[in-house]
Amino acid sequence: MYLKHLSLTKFRNYQSADVVFEPGINLLVGRNGQGKTNLVEAIRYLSILRSHRVAGYLPMINENSSSALIRAIAVVDQREALLEVELHRTAANRARINKGDLPKLRDILGLVNSVIFAPEDLDIVKRDPSNRRDFVDELVVQVWPRFAGVFSDYDRVLKQRNSLLKSARQTKTTGSALATLDAWDASLAKYGSEIIEARLDLIGRLTPHVERAYKSIASSNNQPSIDVKSSILGDGVRSFFDDDADASDLLESVAGLTRAELEEKFHVKLAQIRQKELERGLTLIGPQRDDLLFKLGSLPVKGYASHGESWSFALALRLASVDLLRAETKTGDPILILDDVFAELDAERRTRLADLVLDNEQVFITAAVAEDVPAVLKAKPYFVTAGQISLEPSAGGLTKLTSGDQDA
Ligand SMILES: Nc1ncnc2c1ncn2[C@@H]1O[C@H](COP(=O)(O)OP(=O)(O)OP(=O)(O)O)[C@@H](O)[C@H]1O
Ligand SMILES: [Mg+2]
Numbered sequence: 001m002y003l004k005h006l007s008l009t010k011f012r013n014y015q016s017a018d019v020v021f022e023p024g025i026n027l028l029v030g031r032n033g034q035g036k037t038n039l040v041e042a043i044r045y046l047s048i049l050r051s052h053r054v055a056g057y058l059p060m061i062n063e064n065s066s067s068a069l070i071r072a073i074a075v076v077d078q079r080e081a082l083l084e085v086e087l088h089r090t091a092a093n094r095a096r097i098n099k100g101d102l103p104k105l106r107d108i109l110g111l112v113n114s115v116i117f118a119p120e121d122l123d124i125v126k127r128d129p130s131n132r133r134d135f136v137d138e139l140v141v142q143v144w145p146r147f148a149g150v151f152s153d154y155d156r157v158l159k160q161r162n163s164l165l166k167s168a169r170q171t172k173t174t175g176s177a178l179a180t181l182d183a184w185d186a187s188l189a190k191y192g193s194e195i196i197e198a199r200l201d202l203i204g205r206l207t208p209h210v211e212r213a214y215k216s217i218a219s220s221n222n223q224p225s226i227d228v229k230s231s232i233l234g235d236g237v238r239s240f241f242d243d244d245a246d247a248s249d250l251l252e253s254v255a256g257l258t259r260a261e262l263e264e265k266f267h268v269k270l271a272q273i274r275q276k277e278l279e280r281g282l283t284l285i286g287p288q289r290d291d292l293l294f295k296l297g298s299l300p301v302k303g304y305a306s307h308g309e310s311w312s313f314a315l316a317l318r319l320a321s322v323d324l325l326r327a328e329t330k331t332g333d334p335i336l337i338l339d340d341v342f343a344e345l346d347a348e349r350r351t352r353l354a355d356l357v358l359d360n361e362q363v364f365i366t367a368a369v370a371e372d373v374p375a376v377l378k379a380k381p382y383f384v385t386a387g388q389i390s391l392e393p394s395a396g397g398l399t400k401l402t403s404g405d406q407d408a
Contacts, residue, residue, distance in 0.1 A: 001113065001331040002362035003043065004080065005073040010065035011087075012038035013387035021362070025377045028366045030384030036366035039384065040116065040337045042070045043364065046083060047114040047335070048138050049106060049148070057087050066090065074112050076331050083111060106152070110145035113325050113334035117318040119344055124317060125301045125310045129248055129291035136228075136292060139206070139321055140198045143328045147198055154191035154287070161188055162283050169281035185270050188286060192232070193262035195287040196254055200228050203292065205328060209320035216356065217319070218312040222296040229293050230254045231285040232266045248291040319356060333361035341365075342372040350374050 002023045008014040013035050028036045037053070041060065044052050051060060061068040068087040073080050084096040085108065094101065095108040102108060123131045140147050161184040167173070168181070203226050214224045234252035254262060269285055270277075277284050294301040294313060301313050325334040336357055342350055342365070354374040357363050367373050370381065383393045 001074055001076040001333065001335070003072050003112070003335060004075050005071075006039070006042065007069075007071045008039070008042055009069040009071075010062040011042055011068040011070060012060055012062060014038065015062070015387060017387065017389050019382065019389045021364075022380060023362050025358070025363045025365065025379055027370070027373060027378055027381045028364065028384050028389075029370045029381050030366075030368065032368055034384045035387045035389075036368075036384050037339055038387075039389070040339055040364055040366060043072070043112070043335060043337065044114055044116055046070060046072055046085060046108070047112040048141055049085075049109060050138070052116055052118070052120075057093065058089065061087050061089055072112070076111075081111060083108060106145070106148040109141060109148050110329070111331070113142045113329055113331050114337060115318055115321045115325065115334050116337040116339060117315065117341055118337075118339040119341065121314040121318065122310060125294055125305070125313050129289075132292040132294075133287070133290065135317065136199050136202055137195075139324065140195075140202050142325060142334070143202060143205075144198065147195075150191055150194050150198075154188070154195055157184060157187045157191060158283055158286065158288060160184060162281075165277055165283065166281040168278055181274075185267065188283070189263050189266035189270065192286045193259055193266050196228070196230055196232070196262050196290065197259045199287070199290075199292075200254060200257075202324075203228055206317075206320055206324050209323040209327075210316050213319040213323070214312060214316040217315055217352065218309065220296075220309075220312075222309075224313060224316060225295045227253050227255060227293040227295070229291050230262075230287070231289040232262065232269050248293070251289075251291055253293075315353070322360065336360045336363045338363065338365045340367065342367055342374070343369065 003021050005018075005020055007016075007018040009016050028039060030036050041051055041053060044050075045057075045060065051057065054060075066089045070085045070087075072083050074083055082098050085105070086094045093105050095105045096102060097108065097111070124135050137151065141151070161181070164181055164184060168178070207226055210224050210226065214220075229248065229251035231251055233254060234250055257265070266285075273284055296305055296309060296313065299305070301310060305313065322334055322336055326332060338353075338357065341353070345353065350372070351374055354376050358376060363377075365373060365377055370378065383390050
């Protein structure tokens, strides 16, 4: 699939921008802070209804506006669809396809698939579990859009259960309040095990692609692997109770477990830790506490791999995501976004990455300095200046450049 047309209204620093894109490589060039990442963030929002930079959507609405509009024409197998998403500060956000209102915002998922690669991706391999959960969940939602509903059901149950636990702790409630807790336990285990199963399934499908991608990037014999580890197993309670940020070592692999087994184990564990949860006033297990374990050979990537290996692993995850979406969805090649990636690479890696992305149906590349981007990717540059996009380097930008007040 590809995007043929994108228009942004009151989105971030865009007052009103309208641009036609083409299949193949689209290069966005502009100095720092002009709106390159904002533009790809809008594309990303159409595909996962989340920003890759912030939690929540409010920062995406222009600071002087009460709402923002992202509008795009997506082309799948030569058929066009007009997609619109409205973000509102105070009212409910809305989505439309071909001018028809969708009952739920999330009904727009599955139409625009995308994969973004950015320097912050190193966080996926190096930093806390939430980065890895987001990585897998964003793919789950793109491969099986109905999971957006499961995530939202789970979040709702988790919130209600937490507030019940919190008030039970404050009031030292027992008896009937605890009967309500049993009901929430059942929903938590039901939706939670669905999510864990989906992550397992997704990682199972992704892994062969990661193996292939890692070989093509790193030319090393180290075998990459990914394990899904969960708090519904294992001896995590002590650590969760202490709210230790790195409780991942205490999680256990759920590989090979069926949905029914996951749900059963979830129940057993909830019963075991009920007292702790009541003392703590918080849900202590579930997919919101789980993690992925990335390994190269026998060693974890986090804490052991070199900087170069970590970078290669992160890139392999993204390239594998492209292959996975191509294989598992009806929309074919996802849109591939490379945000600010080339500046970080040496010449050899630049060329290699260019070769790897060149054949994707549509690619967006952002760069502050066009010289950082290999020549084969420079066919069609767009110039981004202060929330405006043009096919010519803008007069405003040039004036500023010659007057010597450009950013670093
Ligand atoms: N809600 C908003 N309203 C108005 N302006 C915003 C809003 N959110 C972000 N901006 C502005 O957008 C600019 C950032 O744009 P963006 O991140 O797209 O830059 P960029 O071109 O990717 O730069 P870099 O090359 O440094 O990555 C900042 O100047 C910021 O102040
Ligand atoms: Mg940027």
